[in-house]
Amino acid sequence: MGMAASQARFLGLTARKSNVEYEGQQINQQRxxxxxxxxxxxxxxxxxxxxxPPSVDSYTKTVYTxxxxxxxxxxxxxxxxxxxxxxxxxxxxYEDDFTPVSAATSVVNSDNGTYxxxxxxxxxxxxxIQRDAExxxxxxxxxxxxxxxSKDQLDALEKEEQSYVDLLNEKYGTQQDGWMVRxxxxxxxxxxxxxxxxxxxxxxxxxxQNNNITSAVSCYTMGSSTKTSEIKGVEGxxxxxxxxxxxxxxxxxxDAGSFTTYTLTTSTVTDQDAYDDxxxxxxxxxxxxxxSIQEINAQIEIIQAQDKNLELRLKQLDTEQDAISTEMxxxxxxxxxxxxxxxxxxx
Numbered sequence: 001m002g003m004a005a006s007q008a009r010f011l012g013l014t015a016r017k018s019n020v021e022y023e024g025q026q027i028n029q030q031r032x033x034x035x036x037x038x039x040x041x042x043x044x045x046x047x048x049x050x051x052x053p054p055s056v057d058s059y060t061k062t063v064y065t066x067x068x069x070x071x072x073x074x075x076x077x078x079x080x081x082x083x084x085x086x087x088x089x090x091x092x093x094y095e096d097d098f099t100p101v102s103a104a105t106s107v108v109n110s111d112n113g114t115y116x117x118x119x120x121x122x123x124x125x126x127x128x129i130q131r132d133a134e135x136x137x138x139x140x141x142x143x144x145x146x147x148x149x150s151k152d153q154l155d156a157l158e159k160e161e162q163s164y165v166d167l168l169n170e171k172y173g174t175q176q177d178g179w180m181v182r183x184x185x186x187x188x189x190x191x192x193x194x195x196x197x198x199x200x201x202x203x204x205x206x207x208x209q210n211n212n213i214t215s216a217v218s219c220y221t222m223g224s225s226t227k228t229s230e231i232k233g234v235e236g237x238x239x240x241x242x243x244x245x246x247x248x249x250x251x252x253x254x255d256a257g258s259f260t261t262y263t264l265t266t267s268t269v270t271d272q273d274a275y276d277d278x279x280x281x282x283x284x285x286x287x288x289x290x291x292s293i294q295e296i297n298a299q300i301e302i303i304q305a306q307d308k309n310l311e312l313r314l315k316q317l318d319t320e321q322d323a324i325s326t327e328m329x330x331x332x333x334x335x336x337x338x339x340x341x342x343x344x345x346x347x
Contacts, residue, residue: 105219
């Protein structure tokens with residue numbers, strides 16, 4: 001290899017070595033950027049709050065109750081006073097066995113203002129019952145239940161139906177168009193029960209080609225329901241506790257200043273609806289947490305794969321740089337020999 005060729009080769013190797021070193025610097029900078037991104041993802045993982053399932057204990061409370069005849073009373077508040085007495089608030093519940101309740105309705109047939117359920121014609125509630133001279137029921141079409149009643153029983157039924165109207169209007173709102181009624185027999189007990197309908201819903205019902213009302217028509221009957229009233233701020237009550245501090249009895253004063261003592265029953269009550277809502281929220285939060293974890297881990301895996309590729313490329317550059325350095329040393333020696341020969345020639 002001549003002097004000029006050797007020098008050209010050396011310059012080419014020097015430029016190539018510079019390019020390799022520059023590419024290596026770029027790769028190291030990229031790896032630093034990836035390391036920073038990976039660190040940020042790990043910081044995000046460390047900063048995430050792990051959802052915890054709700055404890056049923058958080059939705060369970062101790063409830064004190066006492067009975068006063070048919071009344072079941074649930075204590076809602078007991079506030080201690082400086083004189084040692086307590087101010088009591090409680091809910092009083094009882095079963096009302098004569099109150100309107102919702103009932104499953106049957107198909108109602110409409111025919112020019114006449115309404116039927118099966119063969120029974122609905123009649124206007126609270127209106128006088130058609131009678132003959134002896135006070136017995138006469139109606140067209142016949143009504144099996146009314147036909148079975150005596151004059152006295154019909155008189156009592158008319159008065160009872162007036163109370164039905166008052167109870168229905170009180171519970172479901174006064175109906176300007178009134179109510180209609182039919183009586184149906186319980187096949188098991190033989191007892192006849194009234195069933196009530198709002199006239200407004202019957203008149204405004206949507207009918208099909210068979211004159212059956214297809215829109216929703218509410219139906220009611222007489223049954224039992226729990227009635228609740230709240231008594232607040234009863235002052236001057238006395239509490240007896242056992243050795244564990246649990247309340248075992250309460251004495252409530254009356255207007256005359258004497259006390260009535262009631263035994264307190266302790267129970268634990270769980271607000272199941274609130275607990276279920278909290279558990280549903282936990283499941284949703286856990287889903288979002290797991291999804292976030294998966295997304296971050298996926299990004300970290302991508303970064304790790306990119307860094308691995310850069311690491312392999314950097315090793316290739318190191319190998320290439322070693323080869324260039326070795327070749328540059330060889331060319332350098334050739335140049336030195338050519339230079340030495342030239343000086344000897346002109347020496």
